[in-house]
Amino acid sequence: MNDADPSDETLMARYARGDAAAFAALYQRHELRVWRYLERNVESRATAEELMQEVWFAVARDAERYRPSARFTTWLFTIARNRMLDALRARRPHLSLDVLGHEAESLVERLTADPGTGPAAAAEARDQATALRLALARLPPEQRDALLLQLEGDLSVEDVAAITRASFETVKSRLRYARTKLRELLTEYA
Amino acid sequence: MSALPPPFDPSGDGDERYRRASELDPSRPSEATRRTVLAHAARLAAARGRREALRRRLSAMSVRLRGRPAIMGTIAAAVLAGVVIAPQLLTPTTKPPEPTAQRAPEERAAPRAPLESARPAGPPTTFQRARVPSSAAPAAAASAPAPNERVTALQLEQRADADSARALARASIAAASRAREAPAPVSAPPPALAGPEALRAAAAAGDLAALAAQLAGGSDIDARDAQGRSALMLATLNGQTDAVAMLLAHGADASGPDARGTTPLQVAVAADEREIIAMLRRYGAR
Numbered sequence: 486m487n488d489a490d491p492s493d494e495t496l497m498a499r500y501a502r503g504d505a506a507a508f509a510a511l512y513q514r515h516e517l518r519v520w521r522y523l524e525r526n527v528e529s530r531a532t533a534e535e536l537m538q539e540v541w542f543a544v545a546r547d548a549e550r551y552r553p554s555a556r557f558t559t560w561l562f563t564i565a566r567n568r569m570l571d572a573l574r575a576r577r578p579h580l581s582l583d584v585l586g587h588e589a590e591s592l593v594e595r596l597t598a599d600p601g602t603g604p605a606a607a608a609e610a611r612d613q614a615t616a617l618r619l620a621l622a623r624l625p626p627e628q629r630d631a632l633l634l635q636l637e638g639d640l641s642v643e644d645v646a647a648i649t650r651a652s653f654e655t656v657k658s659r660l661r662y663a664r665t666k667l668r669e670l671l672t673e674y675a
Numbered sequence: 676m677s678a679l680p681p682p683f684d685p686s687g688d689g690d691e692r693y694r695r696a697s698e699l700d701p702s703r704p705s706e707a708t709r710r711t712v713l714a715h716a717a718r719l720a721a722a723r724g725r726r727e728a729l730r731r732r733l734s735a736m737s738v739r740l741r742g743r744p745a746i747m748g749t750i751a752a753a754v755l756a757g758v759v760i761a762p763q764l765l766t767p768t769t770k771p772p773e774p775t776a777q778r779a780p781e782e783r784a785a786p787r788a789p790l791e792s793a794r795p796a797g798p799p800t801t802f803q804r805a806r807v808p809s810s811a812a813p814a815a816a817a818s819a820p821a822p823n824e825r826v827t828a829l830q831l832e833q834r835a836d837a838d839s840a841r842a843l844a845r846a847s848i849a850a851a852s853r854a855r856e857a858p859a860p861v862s863a864p865p866p867a868l869a870g871p872e873a874l875r876a877a878a879a880a881g882d883l884a885a886l887a888a889q890l891a892g893g894s895d896i897d898a899r900d901a902q903g904r905s906a907l908m909l910a911t912l913n914g915q916t917d918a919v920a921m922l923l924a925h926g927a928d929a930s931g932p933d934a935r936g937t938t939p940l941q942v943a944v945a946a947d948e949r950e951i952i953a954m955l956r957r958y959g960a961r
Contacts, residue, residue, distance in 0.1 A: 500716070500720060501723065502723065502724070502727055503720045503721065503722075503723035503724025503725075503726075503727050504720060504724075505713075505716060505717040505720035505721070508713070508716040508717075508720065509713055509716070512709070512712060512713060512716070516704065516709070517703070520702070520703065520704045521697065521700070521702075524702060530702070533704070534704060534705060534708050537704050537708050537712070538708055538711055538712055541712040541715075541716070542712065542715055545712075545715060545716040545719050546719065548719075549723070613692075613695065613696035613699050614696055614697075614699040614700035614701070616696060617693065617696035617697060617700065618700070636690065636693055636694070636697075664689045664690070665689075667689050667692075667693065668689040668692070671689070671692050671693075671696070
């Protein structure tokens, strides 16, 4: 990694010393990945916007405490996931990640009820993005969460296991099922 | 769903299709979110930058001063000189703020000042003698020291209790006020305060209602007493933080010195009134 393309950890260190441009570079680099992780899990743009701000506020605030013992993206997606769960619990106490399943189902119902954007329309229009959203919404919440952490966060199975506090084998199993189901659904909606 | 998980295929066709479809997804966070996040981060960065610069300056200063006892001695002497400032500000003025007959019972019932309560029991000091209630005015007046003796006594007390500069400044003003009451005849009604005098009295007492009334009435906010002390100086001497804030907000001269050239900031520093120090500095006090 050269000076023109500093690592995430280097940028964080610069920001902790007061370099606002370093934060802007980090944000630019990871904005979409965090956004997709949040929005595809909560399936609510408004909630995702709120969470997006909270996550990056937390990154800014805790920059001085960040130690590059783990990859920045692992730290970043840990924050994102924790904020997401906190927000869901704050709105509906005693609910867990399962709530994401309910929200996702409602998205499916909404999309399939709309003839313009339902699965048939998506298939006809070859709208891969809509098909992807629908496919993700059909996944069980834990599988979707693990898959999005790995694909958007570019995290290893070990990292996903650490973030979700699940065993390595459990995460590996969730990822297998998620991939299989996703492939089937994308084929169905394509 | 079967009992056995499907084969692990981390880089299979599913991931590739996910990525292609993901790139086609136009969903983005709003520009408002981006601006809010970056503005917040920039504010934190600016604060960190200032702290970092200060840390570097202090570090450089400590390196320069290391091994230079003469400079350190000079700084220590300057700090000691600052501590001696407070007693010089404390000579009494001429008019009492309130009727003596009304104050006497309140003072008897009033709790002791922190400075005095912190001291061990023993013979009353010169400073404590000055706090004799005004109902004993004749005796107090007979034993009351001359102003110069009072200042000397205060200085001696301060040396004996070096960490009490803040309490001393506050208590001394109260003592000076009471000493002014002592010679006043009980039967004679004291003259009512008006204008700048009332403003200074309200500032010294932290009476915000009276202070606001005086400011609204157009009293000269920077008018001085016989010792050249402004309302801001008296509020600072008494640690009246809210009064200081009100005076500064109304345009009081933050740096105006008294007759001895002492500024409110010097007094606040000597008394370690941190809130007042911060406020004065915000208003450019020197």
